[in-house]
Amino acid sequence: xxxxxxxxxxxxxxxxxxxxxxxxxxxxxxxxxxxxxxxxxxxxxxxxxxxxxxxxxxxxxxxxxxxxxxxxxxxxxxxxxxx
Numbered sequence: 005x006x007x008x009x010x011x012x013x014x015x016x017x018x019x020x021x022x023x024x025x026x027x028x029x030x031x032x033x034x035x036x037x038x039x040x041x042x043x044x045x046x047x048x049x050x051x052x053x054x055x056x057x058x059x060x061x062x063x064x065x066x067x068x069x070x071x072x073x074x075x076x077x078x079x080x081x082x083x084x085x086x087x
Contacts (some may be wrong), residue, residue, distance in 0.1 A: 018067045021062070027071070028062035034078045035060075049077045057070070 035045050035056075046053040050073070058064045061075075066074075070084075072085070075082040 024062040024065060027066070028060050030087065031074060031078075032060045032087075034080060034084070038078055045077070049073055067074050073074070 021055040035042070038045070040048070042056045043053045049056070051070075055064070059066055059070075071082045071085060075085055
């Protein structure tokens, strides 16, 4: 069994933060391109407006199901939110 060193855990944390930031920025761009407010978009997705806002600020570590639902609502691939 391999236990992560503190440096490895910190590196993993930064990668997660970076990925959350990337998803956040891509979601916001795609939503704005679609001409939707956070409230309109949240209603279409079935989420609360404040939840969408927290994703767009990179504060949430969303599930793959949420990523897929968001992408589907925007008519894009989940991969487009991860690029």
